[in-house]
Amino acid sequence: MAEQQIRFDDGASYERMMGIWSRLVGDIFIDWLAPRPGLRWIDIGCGNGAFTELLVDRCAPAEVQGIDPSEGQLAFARTRPAGRVAEFSRGEAMALPFAEDRFDAVVMALVIPLVANPAKAVAEMVRVAAPGATVATYVWDLVGGRSPADLIDAELSARGIVLPRMPSVGASGIDALRDLWTTAGLDAIETREITVQRTFADFDDFWSVNLLNPRLSAALAALPSGDLERLRARALEQLPQDSATGAVTYTATANAIKARLPA
Numbered sequence: 001m002a003e004q005q006i007r008f009d010d011g012a013s014y015e016r017m018m019g020i021w022s023r024l025v026g027d028i029f030i031d032w033l034a035p036r037p038g039l040r041w042i043d044i045g046c047g048n049g050a051f052t053e054l055l056v057d058r059c060a061p062a063e064v065q066g067i068d069p070s071e072g073q074l075a076f077a078r079t080r081p082a083g084r085v086a087e088f089s090r091g092e093a094m095a096l097p098f099a100e101d102r103f104d105a106v107v108m109a110l111v112i113p114l115v116a117n118p119a120k121a122v123a124e125m126v127r128v129a130a131p132g133a134t135v136a137t138y139v140w141d142l143v144g145g146r147s148p149a150d151l152i153d154a155e156l157s158a159r160g161i162v163l164p165r166m167p168s169v170g171a172s173g174i175d176a177l178r179d180l181w182t183t184a185g186l187d188a189i190e191t192r193e194i195t196v197q198r199t200f201a202d203f204d205d206f207w208s209v210n211l212l213n214p215r216l217s218a219a220l221a222a223l224p225s226g227d228l229e230r231l232r233a234r235a236l237e238q239l240p241q242d243s244a245t246g247a248v249t250y251t252a253t254a255n256a257i258k259a260r261l262p263a
Contacts, residue, residue: 017212019050024196039104045111049077067091136258143173146253186259
């Protein structure tokens with residue numbers, strides 16, 4: 001299966017496709033972290049700032065730095081109310097533009113499978129973390145087939161359609177995350193699953209959101225019309241639907257890990 005550098009450059013489209021999902025998981029993730037106020041945060045791979053905004057709204061931070069390689073995403077992030085506190089700048093997870101011992105809380109949201117070298121990215125998280133800092137992430141359970149895109153992904157795969165593969169899908173599993181955090185020398189490691197549901201107005205709403213996913217859109221557009229309609233019908237059969245309103249609900253699960261840098 002071909003690997004592909006998957007980039008999200010349209011902040012508004014990303015908000016509709018994944019920003020809502022990220023906040024659903026992010027709220028539970030922050031509850032789990034239970035951070036004290038006044039911390040210096042870095043949000044690595046902040047994208048359009050969906051999770052960064054939660055940090056600003058809920059964590060009373062002293063500082064928030066959002067880092068992402070996409071200028072398009074960062075431009076959208078800077079339009080958010082979070083911009084009153086957060087600073088957004090361009091940077092890569094494997095080469096963070098900050099000195100060591102800089103932050104009290106180092107987090108990534110939905111990033112690790114997109115990174116070519118997850119171990120290097122985690123090493124960078126540790127490098128910029130101050131002694132005693134929290135180092136944490138959440139990521140869709142791609143190994144377990146429980147991401148927001150997996151229903152359509154599975155239907156395409158069943159038809160023999162090979163989709164682009166993220167560079168580090170295997171790093172999304174709980175065991176792989178634990179190995180990464182352990183190898184990085186972190187203490188008090190804890191893991192958990194976070195399962196959330198998103199309700200769409202109807203099936204067309206669900207479908208149009210998934211068309212914004214660059215891994216799926218080209219493959220769906222290339223399907224003959226008959227095959228596409230059959231795939232849509234198969235997807236609809238598998239979604240819980242409200243008989244009165246037509247709303248459909250999708251369930252997805254993220255794996256999360258947190259730990260502490262030894263003081």
